Amino acid sequence: MSGAGSPTLDIDGTGLxxxxxxxxxxxxxxxxxxxxxxxxxxxxxASFSLVxxxxxxxxxxxxxxxxxAGADAVVALxxxxxxxxxxxxxxSSAATDGLTRVALDTGxxxxxxxxxxxxxxxxxxxxGLPGSKEDKGRExxxxxxxxxxxxxxxxx
Numbered sequence: 001m002s003g004a005g006s007p008t009l010d011i012d013g014t015g016l017x018x019x020x021x022x023x024x025x026x027x028x029x030x031x032x033x034x035x036x037x038x039x040x041x042x043x044x045x046a047s048f049s050l051v052x053x054x055x056x057x058x059x060x061x062x063x064x065x066x067x068x069a070g071a072d073a074v075v076a077l078x079x080x081x082x083x084x085x086x087x088x089x090x091x092s093s094a095a096t097d098g099l100t101r102v103a104l105d106t107g108x109x110x111x112x113x114x115x116x117x118x119x120x121x122x123x124x125x126x127x128g129l130p131g132s133k134e135d136k137g138r139e140x141x142x143x144x145x146x147x148x149x150x151x152x153x154x155x156x
Contacts, residue, residue: 006139009143009145009146010145010146010149011040011043011141011142011145012044012045012145012149013041013045013046013145013148014045014046015046016044016046016047016072016073016145016148016149017046017047017048017070017071017072017073018041018046018048018071018072018073018074018075018141018144018145018148019049019050019063019066019067019071019073019074019075020034020037020038020041020049020050020051020074020077020141021051021053021059021062021063021066021074021075021076021077022034022050022051022052022053022076022077022078023052023053023054023055023056023058023059023077023078023079023114024052024053024054024055025055025078025079025080026079026081026120026123028124028127028129029079029115029120029123029124029126029127030078030079030127031127032124032127032128032129032132032135032137033077033079033113033115033127033128033136033137033140034050034077034137035137036127036128036135036136036137036138036141037077037111037113037137037138037140037141038050038137039138040138040141040142040145041075041141041145044141044145046145051066055078055091056078056079056080056091056092056095057091057094057095059076059078059095059098059099059114060076060095060098060099060101060102061098063076063099063102063110064102064105064106067108067110068106071108072109072148073108073109073110073111073144073145073147073148074102074108074109074110074111074144075110075111075113075137075140075141075144076095076099076110076112076113076140077113077114077137077140078095078113078114078115079114079115079117079123080092080095080114080115080116080117081117081118081119081120081123082116082117082118082119088116092114092116095114096112096114096116099112099114107151108151109143109144109147109148109151110144111139111140111141111142111143111144111145111147112140112143113136113137113139113140113141115127115136
């Protein structure tokens, strides 16, 4: 389980404006990711909103728009399940590379909660649902908040 050895992060989101940008494929898994991120942001004291996009390929452009519009951080959530064609590799790479570029181009954090899976069960195990082993929505929100705080400290 990748959760073993996870860090303890400072997730005081007071004064932060965060946008959750979530794909629309695989509702049960995506809704679990959104719920985990929402719980975390509520508990942190951050203000936040949710924007839905068609799929993971669209996450980078909307994440960039949210950050350019003034958000302090984005939590990007998506689900990509491997199929029988190279489509999985193209979409996974585009989403990952695009979100990395958004963070670097804007200088603002993007919490990465895009699940790249071999099958649906792997997503259910990571979605923060009852019986899930992990909560990747929570983890992505925590990473976004903690990184935003580090950047604020560094920038004075």
